[in-house]
Amino acid sequence: MTETHDNPPLEGHPHAWNEAVIEAEAAAAVAPRRLPRALAAAAAVLLVAIVVGIVLHRREATVGMYVWLSMLLFAVGAFGVLIRRNALVLFMCIELMLNAANIALVAFARGTGNVEAHAVVLFVMIVAAAEVAVGLAIIVSIFRRRGSANVDDLTTLKW
Amino acid sequence: MPVVQHWTVLLPELALVGGAIFLLLIDAAKPSQRGPHLAFITLVAVVTSGVLAFFQWSHPTTSALGGMVVGDKFGVFARFIILGAGFLATLTAPAYLHRRGLDRAEFYALLLLSTAGMTLLAVSSDLVMVFITIELLSLALYVMAGFERGRLESQEASMKYFLLGAFASAFLLYGIAFVFGGTGTTNLLRIRAETSLGGVADFRLVGLAVALLAVGLGFKAAMVPFHMWTPDAYQGAPTPVTAFMAGGTKAAAFAALLRVLVLSVPELRWDWQGPLAALTVLTVVFASIIAVSQTDVKRMLAYSSISHAGFVAIAVVAASRSGIAAALVYLLVYTAMTIGAFGCVMLFRDGDGERVHLAKYSGLGVRRPAAAALFAFFLFSLAGIPPTGGFWAKWYVFFAAIRSHHAWLAIVAVGASVIAAFFYVRVAVVMFMQEPPEGDEMELDSSVGLKIALALCLLVVVAVGVAPGFFLHLAEKALPFGG
């Protein structure tokens, strides 16, 4: 690695460069230590919504229903951003919000009979992929330095 | 609607992207190369782009990419502000990066890509383009904000900026989806047609959409309550990046906000003017008050940039020709004086680092009178004290607000600027009225690029101060979509 000098190992983290340890810690960080009740509730709502959606779809779903679904997904994503502490999970919640918007776009495309929105969805997916690349790089970089992906640890800058 | 389609509208952006690709290629050919030639290539790309944009000034309005991008005078004016920010940031960056061992080709490539994103945003005439360009400029800025990987603040700034930026983009995208649902299109001019008399727009959806778009663009422009990333990101990011973000992003975001709000949904004016005015008041008052108790100069300048977003937003609320012109002049002056102020922070070295704490500025006016006077000049301009350019910028904005019957907004803003004057002037007082500490020689950064950049900023602020009418006249010609 050429840029080693940019990443001086933190004190108190003598083995911060051990890839295995990093992976283990990352896995521990990503795995929820306990499932927050709120998220469980949200997940349940989501599940119900999907089921209801499928059922309704059989009965000739309207565009409005898809829009409501997308709103629900968007809300779940936004809610997740507020309650989760892990940067990766936060990021996944944001992806959820983007995809909620995608659903809305596709639904509206169907409603108006204008397929332009399908192209928009493709663009959004590409952009989201780029965002993942940059986002993961940032998260990994900070994780290497601090040994944690908990966003609540990042409070040096405040007030 | 501009009928003429021509790809040459995109030439300035092609120059920027070309520069970025060239930088990446030479970096691939000879990895990890450093040195001033990288900055020079960047400057060449920016200047080329500026020259190409300049030729569009006299052209009639054209569009490209099937109406997703428009080449109008408004775009040229906004591009010039953005390219100016890029140019100045490139001038200030090499010395700063060199001292920290970070002067690598990626930085300049990212800077160029981000600039390209900003200029494209300023000429977007389609919401999809707005989304993509915002992502383009943001993704580059996220990385640039965290470029100083050895410093925790820089990483933290990057992380916060990234998470919140992505969060806000989701709102923007959702807004775009609703616009599409409400009007069946994402093209700004067609949205305008659909929301006008005889259109088929669903106004409930469009209303929701405008609210969500305002969230996304308000985030980029740093308006309260979508501003909270700003102080942290500005304080943590490397100072050249901060200067660039403060200047360029704001100009691009407001250019887009003007196009979206004032041009594509003018019929909904009575609906969005009220809430936007509320956000504006919140922005100027809140930011000015919080800035009062800041002791970190970079963070103080960050709050100052938030309050300036409020002032530009006043011109957006005015939603008139004079409002658009006032906003452009304001952005021009604001960019010059803000980059000037951040440049001065870079100028005042403290050992190997910068002088960021206010207490470290005491006696600077005694030891380095010329540099301190320059900083004070930029601060006075930011405070809007006549006869600086900042004064005229505020003057035109207030005038536009009064003409569109928003005098109360101007009055509130004047009150807030009185509060703001306090913390600007306080820095000058600390510099000139307090004794310098013993043994602190207060060396200045000797970088030539930084000095040139500061001179250019000074030139712009003084020029607008001396001949504001000239710039206003230019800005009045620069109406979006050719009027």
Add this chain to the structure above:
Amino acid sequence: MNLSWLILAAPLAGAVVLLGYGKRFGRSSGVIACVAMSVAFVAALISMRWLLAVPNGGRSVHFHLFEWLAVGRLHLGVDLRYDPLSAAMTAMVTGVGLLIHIYSTGYMEGDPRFHRFFAYLNLFVFSMLLLVLADNLLFLYAGWELVGLCSYLLIGFWFERPAAATAAKKAFITTRIGDTGMLIGIFVLFASVHSLYIPFINRAAADGSITKTTATAAALLLFMGAVGKSAQIPLYVWLPDAMEGPTPVSALIHAATMVTAGVYLVVRMNPLYQLAHAAAMVVAVIGVATALYAAILAMAEDDIKRVLAYSTISQLGFMFLGAGVGANGAAVFHLITHAFFKSLLFLGAGSVMHGLGGETALDRMGGLRKAMPWTFAVMFCAWGAITGVLPFAGFFSKDAIMASVWAGGHTALFVVGAIAAMCTAFYMSRLLFLAFFGRERWSEGVHPHESPKSMVIPMAILAVASIFGGLLNLPEGLKGAARLSGFLDPIVGKANEKEALGVVLVMWALAAVATLGAWFIYATGDLRRRETVRARLGPVNTLVRQKFFVDEIYATVIVAPLRLGASFCAGVLDRRVIDGAVNGAATLVSRASEVWRKLQTGFVRSYAVGILGGAALLVLYVVVRTR
């Protein structure tokens, strides 16, 4: 070719260069300043030639440099007007300015702030030119304030001396009193005609679209500014004290140029004063009263520079007398000749001081004729000019004013003016005799010597101008037409000018009597006769020597109550009420700041709450609204 932009640009460039890099240039900064002035002077001459080639009547050009400000109905550009009046003024300002710049390179030799002096001097010339070239009142006012600022800086140039610092402050504050009135006058005019352009206002005054009341009010308010700047009663008190500044400054600013700005203003706005007849009479009366009053004070003054200061005040009074009775051409003519001979007198005084090691008391001079022949010769020319001896310049110009007064039927004004002219002859002869004739009275160890060439040559040129300046405007009775009047008339209006031989003879006789009297009292070796005269005059002498106690009266009647009021305001009102309110507001703000900044917790998720909350509120608003 018209180069009015260059006339302005050259001194400005000089000032900018010297302010920025003066230290680096050191000694050569004087040369730079002189070069800038030469460029301006040559440009002024070229422009003048260009103007003369234009047929009379069409000689008024407007230059729009750039648009400065456009708000609603108010359009203000940086505009210049080049017409005979401004041409005459610029030629005078640049010409005399150039000579004084050259003189200063010798006079200021060895001063530690040499470069700074020339920077200010160039800045002053720029400001003065802006004042006379401006086409709208706002820029005229800007020049007006800038010359005031330069005057302040230059009077207090040797600010280590407390007297200089005090004098600078006094000058600035006193003139500011007048300026306030002037600014209100400008507002009155703008409110009435919605324009600040001078030709526009003048046209409005001429065709009667300004009411007579408004015109009178505006004219009087503008004249307030003129009274302050041109040191007329009651605001003249600053000018004698301003002599604390370096002598070239006194010559340039406090004799030739800045103090004449008031006269220029009245002449420039002459249609307004024609409409407001009462205001014009006020101008004439104040002018003649000042002329007499200052001349009386000058007779009893023992400091050479202060005599000249009172003399300047008195001569400015004559100019206002001329402008007040409508003899604008004569007033400008006298303004120009006065610029020649009065700056010459100051330079001569400076030369005397230079030779005597800074001595200014007339009592310690005497017999300098032999030690400083050149200085004596030029001072003699200046004496001839101011006393009104044929063929010196002052004869023609003062005579033109007095003739107009007489021809206008203002007998009372004429009598007072004639007495003032007589006093003038007396005090000026007194100065000349005390300094250059009689016994040598200078202090031990002083060796008078002639000044260096850089000082003598400008004086010689000015002496020539003082002798032949009258040729600019020979009376119609004599051979040749009234050239300057003819040149100026399209701008300033034709004066009621009849040449009366009687007037000339009366003036001559009075001057001759006064001169002889002065010779009798002062030209002999000792000062015993002077003591006798003083004793005879008794209380009158005391009164005059104490300057009618005006400074003391001002101190008790105006300054003391103001102080009292100020200390009341500061002590009670300000500290308790206003400070209380301001401090309260400031405390409130900083408290709010301390609390609100905590909202920025540093937790990124709380920032997301902000965004989501804002978005929710906006969406809620939309939902409620569209319902």
